[in-house]
Amino acid sequence: MKTLLSGRTNTSAAPFACSVVAIATMTLLGGCTPKYYVQQGPCPTCEPAPKSYVVLIPSPDGTVGEVVVKGEKGEQTLKNAGQAALVDGQALQIDDKQIKQDFGSTMAALPTIPVRFVLNFSSGITLSPASAALLPKIIAEAEARPAVDVTVTGHTDTLQTFEYNEKLGLRRATRVADQLRQQGLKANSLSIESDGERNPLVPTPDNTFEPKNRRVEVSVR
């Protein structure tokens, strides 16, 4: 494939590279479509497909984030779905057909997107009824994934001391993990952790009662 690149500077190789590209493109796409590539290479009518590029697509939740591509030839910020750039930093127009051809089997291998549950406590280490009712749903999500990995992380508010809360977070996580196991959770790995008061959902000063921060988060992936 090096010849395709060198065709730009090496004139003796250019006619050969051009014909190879034309045949390859016609075979792959069933025709000669000149619309999808930046102007480069010696072929007048049929440009080669781009080799190294990035395309922004919507996240599984429907939102579109941002990708910044910095390379030898420039910098591109991609903000819209379908926007693309060569990895060397040049802008690129590309059609869906080419994307499908280049990434079809890669996209088909994408694992099921993880889910995360937030469980709340009515007191101490006892789950609220609404959160306890979520446990079967967590197990169902786990069963839907091959070799599922689960992390159970306990959190507290800022009442009590830092050390006490480290332990309380761990007691909450351990309790939830035990309940999940009792109800039939089987996991490739199950990790039980405590963030204590260090990772609040709602930031508060010290010594503050905040039920939203008294929680266990369960990551199922």
Place this chain on the structure above:
Amino acid sequence: MLRVAVIAFLFLWGNAMANELAIGHVKNVSGDAFVTTGGKKTKADIGSPIQQGSVLETGKKSSMGVIFKDETVMSFGADTVFTVDEYSYAPAEKKLKFGSKLAKGSLNYVSGVIEKLKPDAVTVGTPSGVIGVRGTQFLLRVEE
């Protein structure tokens, strides 16, 4: 007998260590795929652990899907070489970093929690540049 016990112990300990250091796991494999960690190359299977420094590879007409601890999801197409250079996911300590490299092949990337908590903490290097990721899904192809 004692020797058997020692070997069994080492084996279990080794597995426990691998899982302790795991930052992600393989979720699906089609065709030939490998994980190389600490210079040791093993065939990738569903559930295989990935560590910081691991190199993930696929062969011809092969693919592999993986998920990391922070819920970053990736899949790789055929003839891919992907390296996890740096990975820290400890929100309570504010240690958040995911630096990787796609030497060749194709990648479908879906953002996890690291970027949500710390934009600019995630980069994917390529032979001719670097890609910064901010909460999204993208496709990346690198051909030699």
